[in-house]
Amino acid sequence: MIFPAYDRADVPEDQRQANLETVRRVREVVAELVDAEGRRRRAEGLITSWSLDRDELDQAAAALGIPPLQDEEWDAITGFN
Numbered sequence: 001m002i003f004p005a006y007d008r009a010d011v012p013e014d015q016r017q018a019n020l021e022t023v024r025r026v027r028e029v030v031a032e033l034v035d036a037e038g039r040r041r042r043a044e045g046l047i048t049s050w051s052l053d054r055d056e057l058d059q060a061a062a063a064l065g066i067p068p069l070q071d072e073e074w075d076a077i078t079g080f081n
Contacts, residue, residue: 044077 008016047057058068069077 040077047077 052060054074061068
């Protein structure tokens with residue numbers, strides 16, 4: 001895709017700042033997605049290596065004080081649906 005060339009002076013300062021803020025937010029979102037994917041893969045590896053079933057995983061979550069997996073999350077991890 002070819003973008004038209006433009007002179008930086010043609011872009012108002014407030015628009016440039018808004019663009020920079022948008023880029024910063026997009027970077028944060030992408031970084032969070034990458035981090036979340038890594039956590040998901042580590043969790044899947046632990047579930048598999050420890051042979052945890054749903055009840056055991058829910059008990060572990062309760063012991064850690066975090067909410068148990070939702071059905072959709074469990075299905076995604078175990079490959080159902």
